[in-house]
Amino acid sequence: MASKSSLLSEPLELRGDWGGSLPESARLVVMRMRQACLDGVRLLSDRQPQTLWVDNHFDGPPSIWLHSDPAATAWVIVDIDPRDWCKLAYQFGHELGHVLANSWNRAAAPHPPCQWLEEAMVEAFSIRGLAPLANEWERNPPFPDDSAFAGAIRQYRADLIERYRKAGDEPHFDGLAAWFAANRATLDAAGSLSVSLGPAVIAVLATLEESVACVEDLGALNRWPERSALPIEDYLRKWQSSCAEIGAGGKLPEQMRIGLGIA
Secondary structure: OOOOOOOOOOOEEEEEOOOOOOHHHHHHHHHHHHHHHHOOOOOOOOOOOOEEEEEEOOOOOOEEOOOOOOOOEEEEEEOOOOOOHHHHHHHHHHHHHHHHOOOOOHHHOOOOOOHHHHHHHHHHHHHHHHHHHHHHHHHOOOOOOOOOHHHHHHHHHHHHHHHHHHOOOOOOOOOHHHHHHHHHHHHHHOOOOOHHHHHHHHHHHHHHHHOHHHHHHHHHOOOOOOOOOOOHHHHHHHHHHHHHHHOOOOHHHHHHHHHOOOO
């Protein structure tokens, strides 16, 4: 069971302009997605926020608002149309992944060369969460007579996976290591999510779905001063050590090291 101060149980407040979406309905969807993403996950980070705000804007991409006041609040920004519950769940899940990865306050400004890896991991985290969300929605819908909407969630998830499998105009590579070797210079300069990260997203998704312990490893990210501003060899070593410090298993950084072909 989550501790009293954990990311799963902390207060969650909706803010901003929700347009044609009833805020309480949107809050139900967000709460369901948080549960789907974190159920059964040991929340081991010593840097979890105490409150979570979800703020809807009608312009700009979804993001984490990096702020210093209120200091203990993680502030998620989404951008959804009225009652677009699939997009709300997906966008919130991605940003919740950043919060789980300790990227939620003023000190968490993203930096290359490893920001791309965090983006790929939290995208996989969100896609993973859509599956249990759909299952629970079908079993116990948050709105009356709405169990059939689980099919829309499953289709939304399948479309995301297919998009990343196709990976835009990327040529076919024989394994993740070959893809990384061919694209490292571009990845080192990247600071945002793009479809070109498809091979990494799909690889991380498979690992997260295989083991909940790998989801727990995300809570050990970025607990060192340089955060993502390290070469990936050093980044993965720091992450492995951070896992040991907080009692996470450390399988995910090890799997990424092997998968990317890093000695």
